[in-house]
């Protein structure tokens with residue numbers, strides 16, 4: 001869908017300092033070669049299957065379906081992957097690519113620590129050294145993931161600039177990459193940043209929709225009516241949408257974090273509240289203040305707490321191929337509890353945003369309709385925070 005320079009309509013591109021151009025050109029050339037290389041794809045498939053535990057299940061949520069008296073609901077269980085989320089798909093792909101390129105060191109940004117842990121995991125598996133940039137505020141909030149990354153052999157660098165959160169960690173990782181291109185690959189965690197990252201990450205995550213399509217055709221002998229996924233930068237959603245984009249009967253819905261509501265400053269809903277801008281090397285929609293500065297964003301879900309959206313999503317929104325809906329903290333927490341009680345599956349609070357919208361939608365449909373919800377990750381990491389949200393205090 002992207003052209004040579006990585007444009008998605010008016011979005012995307014490469015808005016980066018000249019010093020980084022060589023790095024992204026080298027990466028693009030390597031990727032263009034390896035994406036069609038039989039041995040590379042075979043090796044990646046082995047890693048997906050033997051290490052990450054793919055294919056992930058497409059589970060028929062019968063109790064939820066009965067309870068809602070509407071559409072048939074299936075869950076794509078990315079929460080069952082090794083390390084507990086979809087992030088491992090992208091990270092295994094990029095780590096393998098880095099290795100083929102002769103790089104010996106991975107760097108990554110992380111917010112809640114999920115992408116950092118996945119990158120540290122792949123680095124350990126492939127014998128690469130690993131440095132993860134994480135906002136100082138986030139290292140405090142996610143101490144367990146900092147421990148895990150160090151346990152896996154990674155160095156965690158606490159970023160003190162700006163608000164000490166995810167966007168600052170991304171900026172710092174780009175800065176580091178600029179100064180050390182020869183031996184280092186920047187393993188970016190979502191479908192964002194300058195070309196070719198949005199395309200590379202989407203391709204590695206597209207295994208999700210490739211599997212959904214084969215699995216649903218086998219079970220139902222037809223395509224789903226809806227595919228619903230949560231959107232931070234947008235990688236699990238792009239991966240879930242990709243193989244359905246040309247199937248016009250399949251409606252694609254991305255669920256953004258509305259936080260305390262899209263009419264409050266405490267939100268991370270980029271499509272609902274953002275404007276066109278340029279940040280982190282790409283043109284897309286971003287939450288901004290009146291001066292065009294990136295606004296501080298908020299969500300109960302650290303994985304959706306990013307002030308922008310990947311450029312391909314911005315394009316799918318522009319051409320109305322996908323729609324994007326805001327879901328509040330309160331709605332997501334309700335869905336987190338609902339799925340736990342109804343199906344015995346504790347979803348990541350990020351994924352609960354998609355579950356929440358699916359619950360609303362399913363009630364308006366009939367048993368003829370099929371909804372697939374991507375459960376991007378598991379919810380163990382969120383239990384303490386949700387308990388706190390409900391006024392309970394548990395020891396982590």
Ligand SMILES: *Cc1c(COP(=O)(O)O)cnc(C)c1O
Pocket residue numbers: 085086087114115189190191230231232233234235236237303304348350351376377378
């Ligand atoms: C990181 C993360 C997300 C958000 O990232 P996307 O790139 O939008 O997919 C969603 N769910 C989980 C479980 C995550 O770890």
